[in-house]
Amino acid sequence: MGLLKAAAALSVVVTVGIFVSLLIPSIQFFREISPWDFLTGSRWAPTFNNPDFGVLPLITGTLWTTAIGLLIAVPIGLGAAVFLSEYAHERVRRVFKPILEVLAGIPSVVYGYFAVFYVTPVLLQSLFGIEVGTFSVLSAGIVLGIMIIPTVASLSEDSLSAVPRSLREGSYALGANTMRTTLRVVFPAAISGITASIVLALSRAVGETMIVALAAGTAARVVTSPTESGQSMTGFIAQTATGENSPGSLTYNTLFAVGLLLFVITFIINVIAGIIVRRIREVY
């Protein structure tokens, strides 16, 4: 019994551990670099001879890949969710739902490989003739979007299916067709669940590492167009972590300062998602 309780309490210890392990090196980092320069500087060159620690380039990298990812995942994911919940027959659902689950189960490093060796050379460069280099936030963002389609689709589908049948029947009785019923009745009724699915997908996109580390590039600069290469927060962490960094060095501490920023951003997003989810439960 005491053991069981200890196991449950361990989860709190883990959270405290995350805070402490991120904070200690970050505090050392902010002793050398002012937090203001860190958050507002637009030149990120932590390993150069005249180093600069402005995190804005990394944030623009994350923003671009996340925005492109959502641009792909939200319409496709919602379309798939509406299709599965409102239109597909049971037999069709039984084929397509597992496909989405398989898509969700593919490791992100595989998606990263797909971005570098298929989406960039075959799709973007050859098929669409877009002038992108080997690494671009566009390619990383597209594949990131494909990766989070199942997150949007399956959570949205759950909340669409949870809308009571009587609402749909009321709408049909008033003469509305399936499209009208879906768009005017079911969709608004499920909107908080749908929003929550998008916010969770957003949080996954911000925290995703392997795709952006492989496909977005390693040049940390303020990204102004999707065909440029750029580095995201997670991309910087991945690149620096695999290189030379001894504990206590400024490079090591920089890693954790960026990690802390990433943690805070995703934490805020998750709290917002939690608030939205709690609101759905009040609807029915």
Added chain:
Amino acid sequence: MTGIGQLVATELRAERHGERSPASIVFLISLWGAMAFAVLCLLVLLVDSFLDGAPRLDIELFTRYTSQVLPERAGARAAILGSAFVIALTAILAIPLGIAAGVYLEEFADARRWYNKLIEVNISNLAAVPAIIYGMLTAGFALAIGMERRVVLAGGIALALLILPVVIIATREAIRSVPQEIRHGSLALGATPLQTVWRQTLPGAIPGIATGSILALSRALGEAAPLLLLGGLVFVNYDPDGLMSGFTTLPIQIFNWASQPQQAFQEVASAAIILMLVLLLIMNALAIVIRNRYQNRW
């Protein structure tokens, strides 16, 4: 004056017309398009990695170590063994802890107590923390206790922490699906609450827990991000031989190969991807079989 029969007929025609109006058809086509896009992505991804990797799907992939000088003959031996070691350790660490925590929260915890509420909120937040953060936690922990961070033990800890919330959530759902009557019957026969959990509730929940745990482990198998933080896991030319041995894993090795410029590394990377996807497929199939065959119908 229109008769009632005529009115009904008109309505019916209007309804049919509504379902086939241009807007409706465009809407349905775009829904099909969305679904087809997702399916197409999966197909292209699978076919592309298979075509790239099939020529290198040979015995050397399993028997040889990675090589900088001979990328054409590089193999994933260290990565395969490393993944096996780390995943085994992850299972040993995460599954008992996850089950214990799940059992406590579902069967014993008084949900009104503030500390139990704290644990609840905390677990759902942990499930949404980016994977790479767990690597930082493990690196920080290893530094604090003076442990080497490039070892199997650190890798197992990082992945176990990552999947712990998933195992806890799966355990709770499985336990919740065991009907209350089973517990009442057991308690009425004089069993203590602990005996009831150990002899009745937990055995009834095992299929659900097993399914959830296998799915969690398959996530750990494919996850590379937290292990990157443990540093320098890429050029491993030896078999792991224990908890304190250096290691690499399949996804890390794939990441490393995919970042190299040589074509030959790209090929061996996709061969390793095929191998990893087959492993994941086996694990998922196993989870589905357990769910379908042993799931208790109450």
